[in-house]
Amino acid sequence: MVMWTSHVERLDDGALLASMAAGDANAASVFVRRHQRAVFGLAITMCGDPRLAEDVSQQTFERVWKHAGTYDARRAPVRAWMLTITRRLCIDAFRTNRSTPIDPFDLSALLPPASGSVEDAGVARAEVRGLRDALLGLPPEQRRVLLQASLGGRTAVEIAEIEQIPVGTVKTRLRLALARVRNEVRPVGVDDV
């Protein structure tokens, strides 16, 4: 029943967070190694600027370290919780720095995911596939709006300017798209690791 290992890599994400909340720097090191590509990938996708993306990524891990004890497994998998922090920081950063987020026409090219690291991190393959399939099942005009709001971090007004459509139309498409994805994707379980 005893497993010996020379590294903390064997801890799942939830246990790593618990260790980080207790101040374990080894756990922090493993956590960064495990998730840095996902964090930087989202940051560079949203910000478009490598230097800004690096700053955002580092701030993400600092916040994870600081708030590890507040993670609620019932709400989201660890990776989604962490990437939500990244997304918020990106929005703050490119609104402050007025950097240019990724071209919305490129966002659709992000589907399907370019790498398998989501699965590697333990998020169930079927659940991620279900999320992706739900997006691919949307009408293209709804999918574009949804991706611009999510991975683009753009407001309805900004999307309306890009798409050359009324703001009300953007809000309607966004609401319909998000509700449809919600209805088609079952909640991701807490045992994501």
Add this chain to the structure above:
Amino acid sequence: MSERITCEAFDAAAAELAFELVDPEARDVLLAHAAGCDRCRAELESLSVTADLLVLLAPDGEPPMGFEQRAVEAMVGQRRSRRWLMLAAAAAVLFVVGLGIGSWRSHDDSTSTFRQAVLVDDHGASFGSASLAWSDDVVLTMSLKGLDAGDYRCLVETSDGRTHLVATWPIGAEGTGWWAVPLQLDARSVHSVLIQDDDGTPVASAVFN
């Protein structure tokens, strides 16, 4: 003073709110409505959960050289202030059990050591795992599953036969949880970890050596 809105108006902005893309003034109005409307509050909650999951579809990217080291140094750099917060939070438990938190010293990965053991009951059923990691500090981490909701006590047995109550932690209806607690013990002296329910009945144990 605050503007009132209808459920229809809330619906129109709910998705944007779920993505946290509305300005602060509009957000306050929307949240004030949700606070007083069960239906809209539930709608916002479910949309927000979905909105948060969409970030999982972003592609990975290769960070610049040296990023990992810089990030960890930035995190651990917060350690001193975190230490005082943790001391305050842990003080009640540690006062009771007579365990303390060791002083912070410089971090050195090369000296870290780690042990892990499966938590099992008398019938061999698994309830997760216990991990003991130490370098400058000793941290016990528990990954738990399959437990009934309630409060559980965590005890550490050392090789001298003594048993130390480490903490009491709650488990919710989902039956899972992750716990971690720093120990001021020689990690090599830790023989096993025992989980008891709040009546003191043994639930599971993990033996390290």
